[in-house]
Amino acid sequence: NLLPWFPSVDFSLPTLLNLIGQILLGLTIGEYWGISPKLRKGAIVHALIPVLLTFLTGVMAAGLAMLLTSWDWLTCLLVTAPGGSPEMIWIALGLDRDVEIVTAGHLVRLIAINISLPILVSLAGSLDHHRTNPQDSRRSCNQPP
Structure with missing residues (x-):
């Protein structure tokens, strides 16, 4: 709507496309249950x-x-939902909620995850190293400076 030369975008999918999606989802679930019926x-x-x-x-x-x-x-629930960002944004669009707030909230969440991921991986590697080699950590603490 901010670009007057760009046509209005309708975010609703055609009924046929929704029907095909439901059929494919049913086939996927049915195939899994066919492989493992118990x-x-x-x-x-x-x-x-x-x-x-x-x-x-x-x-x-x-x-x-x-x-x-x-x-x-509802806006708070959509912002903090642990689901996928695109899905929560589509729901916010469909329910006529604050799409900008929902989008910004999920962007902040994704940025925080991507920033903290290297730190968490390094911490997990360090803890795993100390768990598998407890003698190395004791030896380094008992050595004189």
Whole structure:
């Protein structure tokens, strides 16, 4: 809308494309169940635990964002949702929410992850080295300066 020479963009997909997507998703799930038809209760419980923990974390982060900002609940939930950025932005567009805020929130999240990733990898490597070679860390601490 900011560019008057650019035509208006409609973000709704055609019904046929939605139908094809649903069919392909159903085929993918059906093919997996065809390969491994035995689904045990333990597997379902083990699969639900991380899903519920992720959902709980998203709700808690949205509550914290709501306390710290003046945004409404749905905007806070879309900003702090652990899902993919494009999906949350599409949902914000579809629900007519603050798309700019949702986009900015996910950009900040992705930048923070990319900045902290080398530090976390280095820390994990250091901890793994100390775990596998405990004699090296003791020897270096007991040596005189």
